[in-house]
Amino acid sequence: MESKKLAGEKAVEYIKDGMIVGLGTGSTVYWTILKIGELIKQGLKIHGVPTSKDTEQLAVKMGIPLLNLSELSKIDLTIDGADEVNPRFDLIKGGGGALLREKMIASISERFVVVADETKYVTTLGKFPLPVEVTQFGWEITKKQIERMGQINPQLRLKDNAPYITDNGNFILDCYMNTIEKPEVLSVQLNMIPGVVENGLFVNMADTVIIGGSNGEIEIKHNTI
Numbered sequence: 426m427e428s429k430k431l432a433g434e435k436a437v438e439y440i441k442d443g444m445i446v447g448l449g450t451g452s453t454v455y456w457t458i459l460k461i462g463e464l465i466k467q468g469l470k471i472h473g474v475p476t477s478k479d480t481e482q483l484a485v486k487m488g489i490p491l492l493n494l495s496e497l498s499k500i501d502l503t504i505d506g507a508d509e510v511n512p513r514f515d516l517i518k519g520g521g522g523a524l525l526r527e528k529m530i531a532s533i534s535e536r537f538v539v540v541a542d543e544t545k546y547v548t549t550l551g552k553f554p555l556p557v558e559v560t561q562f563g564w565e566i567t568k569k570q571i572e573r574m575g576q577i578n579p580q581l582r583l584k585d586n587a588p589y590i591t592d593n594g595n596f597i598l599d600c601y602m603n604t605i606e607k608p609e610v611l612s613v614q615l616n617m618i619p620g621v622v623e624n625g626l627f628v629n630m631a632d633t634v635i636i637g638g639s640n641g642e643i644e645i646k647h648n649t650i
Contacts, residue, residue, distance in 0.1 A: 427637075427639070427641070428542035428543060428637035428638055428639050429452055429453040429455075429456060429540075429541075429542050429637055430456045430637070431637035431638075431641065431643055432453055432456075432540040432541060432542060432635045432636060432637030432643065433453045433454055433455065433456030433457040433459075433460070433540050433637075434456050434457065434460045435540070435635050435637075435643050435645075436454075436457050436504045436538050436540045436635055437457055437460045437461060437464065437504075439502055439504070439536070439538055439633070440461065440464075440469070440471060440502060440504075441501075442469060442470050442471070443470060443471065444471045444472075444501040444502055445471070445472050445473075445474060445492065445497065445499075445500050445501050445502075446461070446471050446472070446473050446474070446500070446501065446502050446503065446504065447473075447474045447476065447500045447502065447503025447504065447505070447530040447531065447534055448461075448473045448474060448475045448476060448480050448484055448489070448503075448504070449476050449480065449503065449504055449505025449506055449527060449540075450476045450477040450479060450480045450505070450506070450521045450523040450527060451505070451506035451520070451521045452506070453506040453540045453541060453542065453637075454480075454504055454505055454506045454540055455483070457504050457540060458480065458483050458484060458487055458489070459487060461473070461487065461489055462484075462486075462487025462488055462489060465487070465488055465489060466488065471489070471490075472489075472490050472491065472492045473489045473490070473491050473492070474491065474492050474493075474494055474497065474500055474503075474530055475491060476505065476523050476526045476527045476530050477521070477522070477523035477526060477527075477592055478592050479521075479523075480523075494526075494529065494530060497533070498533065499533050499534070499535060500530060500533055500534040500535065501534070501535050501536070502534060502535065502536045502537075502538065503530055503531050503534040503536070503537050503538070504538045504539075504540060505518070505527055505531065505537070505538075505539060505540070506518075506521075506539065506540055506541060506545075507539050507540075507541050507545055507627075507631075507634075508520040508545065508553045508625075509545055509547050509550050509551075509552065509553045510539060510541055510545055510546055510547070510631065510634055511546075511547055511548065511549060511550050511608075512548070513629060513650060514629050514630070514631040514632075514634065514646075514648045514650060515550060515608045515609075515626065515627065515628050515629060516539060516550075516625075516626070516627040516630065516631060517550050517551075517553050517555055517556075517605075517625050517626060517627075518556075518625045518627055519555075519556030519558070519597070519624075519625030520553065520556065520625075522556070522582075522589060522591050522592075522597060523591070523592065524556055524558055524623060524624070524625040525558050525591065525593055525595075525622060525623045526592065526593070527627075528623055528627060528630075531627065531630055532630075536632050536633070537630055537631050537632050537633075538631070538632065538633045538634075538635065539631040539633070539634045539635070540634075540635045540637070541634065541635070541636055541637070542636070542637045542638075542639075543636055543637065543638045543639060543644075545636075546634075546636050549604045549605065549606070550604070550605040550608055550626075551602045551603060551604040551605040552603075552604075554580075554599040554600055554601045554602075555599070555600040555602065555605070555611075555624065555625050555626065556582070556597050556598075556599055556600075556624070556625040557571065557579065557597065557598045557599075557600055557615055557621055557623075557624045557625065558591055558593070558595045558596070558597055558621070558622040558623050558624070559595060559596050559597070559598055559620050559621055559622060560595055560596075560620050560622060561588075561590075561594070561595060561596055562620075563620055564581070564596050564598070564620065566620060567598070567618060567619070567620030567621060568581070568598055570618045570619075570620070571598065571600060571615070571618065571621075574614065574615075576602060576603070577600050577601070577602055578600065578601040578602070579598040579599065579600045579601075580598065580599050580600075580601065581596060581597075581598060581599075582596070582597040582598070582599050593622070595622055605626070608626045608628050609628045609629075611624075611626060612624055612626040612628055629648070629650055631648060632647070632648050633645065633646070633647055633648065634646045634648075
């Protein structure tokens with residue numbers, strides 16, 4: 426937890442007065458949101474854009490004024506977590522189920538800062554199952570189409586013995602693979618399948634990655650690719 430807290434709080438240093446800030450979802454960015462709440466009480470003036478209902482509830486609790494994505498054409502800065510991140514700044518996201526909104530908000534952000542603990546930094550993506558958001562209608566067909574791609578084992582995500590439903594009313598297929606050698610290719614292939622809404626591969630989208638170490642140190646990586 427300490428390494429997540431370190432990374433999450435460090436990211437707040439990129440926030441400036443007057444910014445519109447995308448607020449990510451997950452256990453690391455949780456600490457970011459708490460810190461933003463503290464700074465707002467000290468006079469910081471920003472507006473947040475939440476990536477999930479859970480984040481929205483936490484932001485309201487912390488006194489962060491919020492905007493709807495529909496009101497905006499761009500966001501100054503988004504801070505979010507990752508389930509995996511590789512040296513090419515590719516990410517797997519969506520373990521928390523918010524991948525569609527997270528990707529939409531990241532895509533219109535001037536700067537995308539990712540916070541993670543050291544266990545999330547990997548040489549090659551794929552050990553963590555790749556979440557793919559799919560429509561409820563015909564999800565079984567979508568699952569079969571993904572299986573036909575080969576070397577992918579998609580499993581319907583469950584919660585309390587029932588299908589997990591995203592904030593957008595969709596299902597998630599967690600796709601188990603050994604490695605993802607070409608994230609940019611796989612992302613396009615998945616999104617071409619009818620019934621796939623979005624996948625959790627964020628290909629070279631991160632501008633900065635902040636990694637919290639178990640030894641109390643922080644490593645900051647900047648994308649020059």
